[in-house]
Amino acid sequence: MNPSDSADRLMRELDWNLLRSFVVLAQSRSVTEAAHKLRLTQPSVSTALKRLEDRVGRRLIDRKPGHFELTEAGQVLYREAMDIQGSILRLSTLMREMTDEVTGHVRIALASHVICPLFDQVLAEFHAEHPHATLSIDVLSSAEAVNSVSGRFSSFAVCLVHRRNPKLEYLRIYREFFGLFCGPPHPLFGREGLVRADLAGHSAVSFETDRLQDALKAVTLMRAEADMGELVVGTSSHLEEVRRMIIAGLGIGPLPLHIAKRDVQDGVMWQLPPYQNAPAIDVHIVWNPKASLNRAEQSLLNRLLETVEATPMENRTYS
Structure with a gap:
């Protein structure tokens, strides 16, 4: 088939609802989870995925027991579908604002x-x-x-x-610098003259991005240099919740220095080493x-x- 004919056919036959279902599938960990988000039955979602794969002529999701991952074609389609979805969602706003x-x-x-x-x-x-x-x-x-x-x-x-x-x-x-802190219930709270070695073996709380392959890599290295071990007992993507876990004494956690300053002054948080060469984010x-x-x-x-x-x-x- 001529490539232009194939593109015209895809444009005529591709249903936006199939793309919408695929976006949710791509953001889920299983067909069951996607079906729950879409408020549809699992067979309906599986059928929608099969129809979409038939339309584009490519396998989009590699599915087998314990494995659910976008194929290379699926990743390409997901990026484009996100652009299309964003444009559709903005149409009503753009039409409304033409008057003023x-x-x-x-x-x-x-x-x-x-x-x-x-x-x-x-x-x-x-x-x-x-x-x-x-x-x-x-x-x-x-x-x-x-x-x-x-x-x-x-x-x-x-x-x-x-x-x-x-x-x-x-x-x-802007640029901020991170330090390590603990709360009043923690055994290191209030202790003067601490060195990095005093943190060895203590559990931690942190951000979900505190990983070597993510945005807070510098913070991950700071914890590793303190030999705190691998035990992270609590994580969150919200700073307020990391702060809550630190103050509650669940573990040692990282926070931006300029944000933790007030809590340190108020006596609800204690800064721990290293005190120099704080990682910049x-x-x-x-x-x-x-x-x-x-x-x-x-x-x-x-x-x-x-x-x-x-x-x-x-x-x-x-x-």
């Missing part, structure tokens, strides 16, 4: 507990200039925030970055250059990027 370009809604994907005075300043200036524009902030894991921008669900994101998506743009907004603005932004979205993003680039890095570094 001055107003619009901005949806920001934010990593947990972003503390950045520069970002707060830009939000204040934006609201003063566009008082009728609306704003929503979704607190997500950094990976979810990037996916939200890639899928065009969010106007932009402020988050950690591990692997860069070549379809997205990135700009460092960069937080980025992430946006999709191909997304169709409304005027409010474009105005806020432009103001944020211009303010960051006009501010020296030393004024965007929180130690």
Whole structure:
């Protein structure tokens, strides 16, 4: 069959509902989990996947007992389906805002507990200039925030970055430094003169991205150098919950120094070694250059990027 004829046939016959089901499948760990999310029966979801595979002529998910993984073709289709889904979700907003370009809604994907005075300043200036524009902030894991921008669900994101998506743009907004802390119930709490060796063997709590292959690799190495062992008794993608577990005494945990400072002053947290050469973590603005932004979205993003680039890095570094 002629390639152009094949493309025309796919365009005519491909059902968006099949793509929507596939996106949920790709974000799940099994057909059963996807069926639960879609509120459909498992056979219905399996049939939808088979129909989609027949339409595109490729196996999309490698399924066998204990194994559920996208094939290479599935990964390609997932990326494109995310773009299509984002465009469809934004259609109603774009149509509504054609009547008044001055107003619009901005949806920001934010990593947990972003503390950045520069970002707060830009939000204040934006609201003063566009008082009728609306704003929503979704607190997500950094990976979810990037996916939200890639899928065009969010106007932009402020988050950690591990692997860069070549379809997205990135700009460092600020740098923070991490230290290790414990709470009042912990045996090391309140002890002066501690050295790194005193942390050996103690259990830890941490972020889900605290892995050698993820965004907090530097924090993972800091824990490893303290010989704390592999026992991580609690994890979360939200800083507030990592903080909760530290204060409750579940284990030693990492936090940005400028965020933990108040808790240390209030006596509910104790900083542990190392006290020098704290690992630096960069937080980025992430946006999709191909997304169709409304005027409010474009105005806020432009103001944020211009303010960051006009501010020296030393004024965007929180130690």
